Amino acid sequence: MNTIMVNTTLGKVENIEEVLKGEFAVVAEWQQKGILAHIFVKEAGGGAVLVFNETDLGTVKQLISQLPLSKHFEKTEYTLLDKQF
Incomplete structure (x- = not known):
């Protein structure tokens, strides 16, 4: 099964608590719709995988751009994966 992993590095966000509410609402909707398999938040708020x-x-890049925190990402890496087991 193929999948895409996105590794984000977060820069400084002034109103992080407020923005996170919107962020988690979006990813919860994606997970509910079956678009997102997992989200891992990095320690100390440094981003997420x-x-x-x-x-x-292309679809994944468009989805990432919809995240409230996307304009604060210092780095975004996309990796195509082929799950073996």
């Missing part, structure tokens, strides 16, 4: 069920890179 998202694992998508979606296999089209």
Whole structure:
């Protein structure tokens, strides 16, 4: 099964608690719809790793751009994965 992993590095956000509410609402909706398999938040609020069920890179990039925190990402890495077991 193919999947896409997105590794984000978060910069400084002034109103982080407020923005996180919107962020988690979006990813919860994606998970409910089966678009997102997992989200791992990095320690100390340094970003997150998202694992998508979606296999089209263009679609995943569009989804990431919809996140409230996306404008604060210092770095975003996309990795195409092929699950072996």
